[in-house]
Amino acid sequence: MDAALRQSLRDGEMLGARYALQIPQVAASGIIGSRAGRRAGSSIDFQDYREYQPGDDLRFIDWGIYARTDRLTVKLFREEVTPHLDLILDGSRSMNLEGTIKSTAVAQLAALLATSAANAQCSQAVWLSGEGFQRLPNDTLSPSAWDKLELSSSRTPEQSYEILPPKFRHLGVRVFVSDLLWPGEPVQLLRRLREGAAALFVIQLLARDDATPPEHGNLRVVDSETGIENEIYIDSSSAKQYAENLAQLQQSWSDACRQCGAQMTTLIAEDLESSLGELEAIQLLIPA
Amino acid sequence: MIPFLTYPLAMLALATVPALAAIYILRNRYRRKQVSSLLLWRFQVQSKAGGAKVHRLQLPLIFFLELLALLLLVVAATGPHWQLPQSQRPLIVVLDDSFSMRATKDGISAQTSAHDFLEKLFRQQPPPNTRLVLAGTEPRSLGASVKNWREVENLLPQWKCWSPGAAIDSAITLATELGKQQANLLVLTDHKPADEKISNPRLEWRAFGSAQDNFAIVNASRTVFGEQDRCLLEIANFSGGARTTKLLVQTGSNAPQSSVISLGAHENQRLVFNIAFSAPSLHAVLEKDSLAEDNEVQLLPPIRKRVRVQVALTNENSSTLVSRTLEATGLRAAISENPELVIHETDTVTSSNSWSLRWSGDGATNAYTGPFILDNSHPLAAGVALEGIVWAAASATNSPGDVPVILAGNVPLLSVREDVAGRRHLTLNFNPALSTLQNTPDLPIIFFNILQWRIAEMPGLKESNTRLGAEVILKTTGETVTVTQPDGEKKVFPKTGGELALETPVPGIYSVATGVVTNLFSVNAMTADESDLSANATSQWGQWSEDTQRRLEEASAVWIFGLLAAALLATHLYLIASGKGAK
Structure with a gap:
């Protein structure tokens, strides 16, 4: 893996130490863990009594009550669960845009989210799009131990999903990090990502070059994913048109997110550290 | 094809066009830039389908404005003209200025008839502009173009019909040059053309004369003959048959002597006689006929200069x-x-x-x-x-x-x-x-x-009697010369040494004042060709063709190109100032 990316993971890890993932209530279920679940479980925290029903664990019968009332009553304890974060990273080449720090920002953001999830006692899985969605090696460990974070795919996340969809944990918190710059209908992908998730957050990570049109003049623009070139003349009109197209794209993703109950925000790679407040605003992170 | 080599300014301006193109080409080189996706450039992206494509040159509007302005200036520098359609052609009138136009029939001269015709022409269908050319011994243009009859009338007093001949062919040539082959030509004279079949579709020849009998004094001289003066009078009969006229000769204040002259058709008779050198002037008059101007001569004493x-x-x-x-x-x-x-x-x-x-x-x-x-x-x-x-x-x-x-x-x-x-x-x-x-x-x-x-080489006149239209030589020693014509017009020549050639536009006695000395000389209308009225006629030869009624007139178009260039530059300035120049 690229040393720069590795360093970014470390930086993100350090940055993430200040935050914790905000777990929504609906996400308080899952495998047995250290967090109180929303159902009765096997923790030591007493929750309630109820009448014995066949099949109940005989270990939780309150024999004192049976002695006094001759009725079988079981004690209910709060369930302890481990929430889960599914971090979905866009592995296409556009996330590794030449001449920008977009790729390191991806790594930094991913590490930040993973660290903040760990701070919130969440398990985590990091999915990288490519020829299908694959988990990063060592993704359950701390970000600095991750491997093969390579942003070099020529496929869009949508195409990757078609090839091999990720196996998300049920009721996990899912965070999708991408520049969202591909043609297609966002609702379809978002529905799939949202399905079975406690919450879905879409973080659009753009380089400043993506967010602002280039200076006036003639440009031979090269698509980082397809390699297609086009010669265009940038003037105030085309710059305005570019900005309008970007706004339109963001609006379509925003509408789709609203439709699917997802939260969306846009970050600029170059301003990542200063714009983490946006993640708090969408209730993804809270200070640790 | 614009002959640029003959227009250095146009050549220079044209050389700036490739310079401008080079500036823009160098300025518009494409910078390579990788972008995340062409999705946002979709409005600029062209389909790759269909094989090779031709890229449109990406140049801003101001380039085309500058290029167009340059090209307009190039064209303007070549002095372009365009041809504007005109409903009517301009008219150039050639006026016969010879004194035969003064011949009258029933009291109306050919000059008067031609004048009336011209006025009628202007009243009915005034041409867009008109020039008058006098056909005297030399053709002469009468001022600039005129637009209406009133302006024509202001010029017509110069048409005096006192010339001893009419160079109508030369006048037509001059008129054709003035009209740049586009104008209609109208010849107003008293005789038919040499070639009655007029091939020029823009020439109309109208004669207002009439073939009439005429007696004329065609030669007259008075020369030194010892202590006397010898006089010669040649009288011609320009009639179709034998005719008789009466000649009156008066010397000074003596009683006029009358004699009868009988001549056959187109015969001449010379009369030679002596008179005293002291006789102040000799006045010879023929009987009145259709052309009065050639019936009378005045002969002053010849100049007797002797050397001390x-x-x-x-x-x-x-x-x-x-x-x-x-x-x-x-x-x-x-x-x-x-x-x-x-x-x-x-x-x-x-x-x-x-x-x-x-x-x-x-x-x-x-x-x-x-x-x-x-x-x-x-x-x-x-x-x-x-x-x-x-x-x-x-x-x-x-x-x-x-x-x-x-x-x-x-x-x-x-x-x-x-x-x-x-x-x-x-x-x-x-x-x-x-x-x-x-x-x-x-x-x-x-x-x-x-x-x-x-x-x-002595100062003074060289002769005292001359023909109408001839030049009289005056030797001067530096004094101011004042010439008074018979019609009262005075011409003053500033102090000049050497010879002065005095014009004789009208017949009569001229007075030449040189310092304190005043000399006289006489000018007589004596031209046999003009006195012969037998070939005069009233008719029309040639007619302006209908297809020449419409014409294309050349007009300078420089101002249009200059104006367009100025408008383009103003637009250019506006675009630059408003920041829309790169669009």
């Missing part, structure tokens, strides 16, 4: 010979004070305006029998034959500055020198003792030529 000669020869024989020869010329004045010619043997200083004739060769023993070389173009050699004579002369060579007129081999016999004051000094290398020249007419001829030449 001082003979200062010491050799008595030579002096006698010279005096006798001078008397034979009839040009020597009776007095010799303030001499105008001094004949002497040595280089005597002469008075301010006198010429000198140095008589050398006395005692010379070289006798030449010829061949003699004469400068026949020189006035002193006119009529000199020198055949079979013996001319004794000193064997001298030509002095520097002397122009030899007669030579025997390389020996100058008669030579001339002009000094800084314009006086001429003649040298006659002649020894009469051993010569036979004095026994031939050649010696008096030489002296006559000398005196005649001297007279020709």
Whole structure:
């Protein structure tokens, strides 16, 4: 893996130490863990009594009550669960845009989210799009131990999903990090990502070059994913048109997110550290 | 194809076009830039389908504005003209200015008829603009173009019909040049064209004359004849049959003498008679007929100029010979004070305006029998034959500055020198003792030529009677000259030395005031061709073709291109100022 990316993971890890993932209530279920679940479980925290029903664990019968009332009553304890974060990273080449720090920002953001999830006692899985969605090696460990974070795919996340969809944990918190710059209908992908998730957050990570049109003049623009070139003349009109197209794209993703109950925000790679407040605003992170 | 080589400015401006293109091409080189996706550039992206595509040149609007402005300036620098359609052609009227136009029939002259026709033409269908060309002995344009009849009328007083001839062909040529092959030409005259079949579709020839009988005085002169004046009158009958007229001749205040002249068809009769030299003027009048202008002549006394000669020869024989020869010329004045010619043997200083004739060769023993070389173009050699004579002369060579007129081999016999004051000094290398020249007419001829030449250089008029249209030469010595014409018009010539050629546009008595001296000369309308009215007619030859009614007129279009360029530059400025220039 690229040393720069590795360093970014470390930086993100350090940055993430200040935050914790905000777990929504609906996400308080899952495998047995250290967090109180929303159902009765096997923790030591007493929750309630109820009448014995066949099949109940005989270990939780309150024999004192049976002695006094001759009725079988079981004690209910709060369930302890481990929430889960599914971090979905866009592995296409556009996330590794030449001449920008977009790729390191991806790594930094991913590490930040993973660290903040760990701070919130969440398990985590990091999915990288490519020829299908694959988990990063060592993704359950701390970000600095991750491997093969390579942003070099020529496929869009949508195409990757078609090839091999990720196996998300049920009721996990899912965070999708991408520049969202591909043609297609966002609702379809978002529905799939949202399905079975406690919450879905879409973080659009753009380089400043993506967010602002280039200076006036003639440009031979090269698509980082397809390699297609086009010669265009940038003037105030085309710059305005570019900005309008970007706004339109963001609006379509925003509408789709609203439709699917997802939260969306846009970050600029170059301003990542200063714009983490946006993640708090969408209730993804809270200070640790 | 614009001939750029003939327009250096256009060539220079054109050279800036590739420079401008180079600037934009260099400026518009494509920078390579990788982008996340072409999705956001979809409005600029063209389909790759269909194979190779042609890229449109990506140039801003201001480039095209600048290019267009440059091209407009290039075209403007070539001085473009365009042809504008006009509903009517301009008109150029050629007016016959000869005095035959004054011939009347039933009291109406051809000039009057032509005038009325022109007025009617303007009243009915005024041309867009009109020029008038007078066809006199030389064609002359009457001012600039005029637009309406009132302006034409202001010019017509110059159409006096006093010219002794009408160069209509030359006038048509001038009119064609003035009209740039686009104008309609109208000839107003009194006679038919030389070639009655007019091929020019833009020429209309209209004659308003009429074939009439006419008597005319076609020649008249009054010359010195000893102590009298000899007069010649030539009368011509330009009629189809024999006719009779009455001639009245009045000399001074004497009673007029009448005589009857009977002549056959197209016959002439010359009358030669003498009158006293003291008679102030001779007035000859024929009976009134259709053309009055050629019926009358006035002849003033001829100019009698004589030279005051001082003979200062010491050799008595030579002096006698010279005096006798001078008397034979009839040009020597009776007095010799303030001499105008001094004949002497040595280089005597002469008075301010006198010429000198140095008589050398006395005692010379070289006798030449010829061949003699004469400068026949020189006035002193006119009529000199020198055949079979013996001319004794000193064997001298030509002095520097002397122009030899007669030579025997390389020996100058008669030579001339002009000094800084314009006086001429003649040298006659002649020894009469051993010569036979004095026994031939050649010696008096030489002296006559000398005196005649001297007279020709004296100030004043050269002649007192001339024909209409001829120039009268006036020798001046630097005074202001005022000429008063018979019609009262005065012309003042500022102080000029040398010869003045005076025009004679109208017949009659002219007065020439030079300093305190006033001289008169008479101008008579005597032109046989104009007096012959037999070929005059009233008709029309040629007609402006219908297809030439519409025409294309060339107009300068420079201002249009300049205006367009200025508008483009203003737009350019606006776009730059508003920041829309790169669109």
